[in-house]
Amino acid sequence: MLEESWTIKQSLYSVTGKRRDRAAWLMRPNDSLLDTVAENLLDRLEDCKRTFPTALCMGGSLEPIMRLIRGCGGIEKLIMMDASYDMVKLCKEAEQDLPNKNVETSFIVADEEFLPVNECSLDLVISSLGLHWTNDLPGAMIQSRLALKPDGLFLAAILGGETLKELRIACTVAQMEREGGISPRLSPLAQVRDAGNLLTRAGFTLPGVDVDEYTVRYDSALELIEHLRAMGETNALFQSSKILKRETALATAAVYESMFAAEDGTIPATFQVIYMTGWREHPSQQKAKTRGSAAISFKDIQKQFGGGS
Numbered sequence: 211m212l213e214e215s216w217t218i219k220q221s222l223y224s225v226t227g228k229r230r231d232r233a234a235w236l237m238r239p240n241d242s243l244l245d246t247v248a249e250n251l252l253d254r255l256e257d258c259k260r261t262f263p264t265a266l267c268m269g270g271s272l273e274p275i276m277r278l279i280r281g282c283g284g285i286e287k288l289i290m291m292d293a294s295y296d297m298v299k300l301c302k303e304a305e306q307d308l309p310n311k312n313v314e315t316s317f318i319v320a321d322e323e324f325l326p327v328n329e330c331s332l333d334l335v336i337s338s339l340g341l342h343w344t345n346d347l348p349g350a351m352i353q354s355r356l357a358l359k360p361d362g363l364f365l366a367a368i369l370g371g372e373t374l375k376e377l378r379i380a381c382t383v384a385q386m387e388r389e390g391g392i393s394p395r396l397s398p399l400a401q402v403r404d405a406g407n408l409l410t411r412a413g414f415t416l417p418g419v420d421v422d423e424y425t426v427r428y429d430s431a432l433e434l435i436e437h438l439r440a441m442g443e444t445n446a447l448f449q450s451s452k453i454l455k456r457e458t459a460l461a462t463a464a465v466y467e468s469m470f471a472a473e474d475g476t477i478p479a480t481f482q483v484i485y486m487t488g489w490r491e492h493p494s495q496q497k498a499k500t501r502g503s504a505a506i507s508f509k510d511i512q513k514q515f516g517g518g519s
Contacts, residue, residue: 270340
């Protein structure tokens with residue numbers, strides 16, 4: 211099923227891969243936010259009345275998915291993939307402590323935009339908080355669809371545009387005050403309205419999109435930044451200036467606390483998560499009726515229920 215395995219050399223690592231190498235060393239065990247997102251994503255898998263013998267989990271929070279997916283969806287073969295060698299190594303070491311050995315697990319280093327798998331070879335592709343870092347998100351999703359067998363399932367959770375809105379506001383105010391202008395310090399993220407279009411553009415059928423927002427409280431802005439580093443979610447924009455001035459960073463923390471701090475001194479951070487579900491086309495799937503084929507109008511329905519004049 212897999213093409214010849216290949217490893218991305220350290221010198222050729224992308225910016226995202228290097229950031230995730232660092233995250234592998236900083237990652238917190240049983241991170242409550244990552245676990246919650248993984249659990250909610252896998253709930254959608256549990257709602258399906260069929261099995262998925264061969265599954266690919268790519269990028270993002272690999273370890274929570276690997277730990278929580280055991281026993282879900284009838285998975286027999288699980289492929290764990292990440293662009294970071296260190297992240298894959300960490301995941302492989304964690305797999306040895308898992309109680310369920312009935313799932314055959316393999317590990318590869320690869321990029322979501324260049325999937326090293328054959329077409330129509332997977333029953334399930336799943337990504338938890340990883341795809342929002344790809345340079346070509348539609349292209350990565352198209353490759354995921356092609357890797358799926360007919361009636362295969364695509365599940366993904368990505369961070370939405372409202373994520374870290376408090377930090378964005380504080381950073382903008384601080385930069386305007388200290389530098390007289392702003393530069394992109396937080397990477398742009400997808401909007402909810404775009405998620406359905408992405409699924410359709412990638413060729414998935416029966417697309418589904420829903421959104422959750424999680425508020426995490428921190429003792430300080432510094433603790434928030436350290437958590438983002440441990441998650442591998444710091445800014446990877448090439449055009450952002452390499453060094454944030456010390457006075458701007460201190461001003462950002464001060465503005466954050468003055469604008470958003472609670473009475474107990476903690477500060478909130480919003481994480482908007484967009485959950486996407488799509489299927490590879492199969493003749494057995496339900497299909498929408500052709501436009502104009504309805505046998506009754508909305509006007510007649512309104513009259514039937516007493517809403518018409």
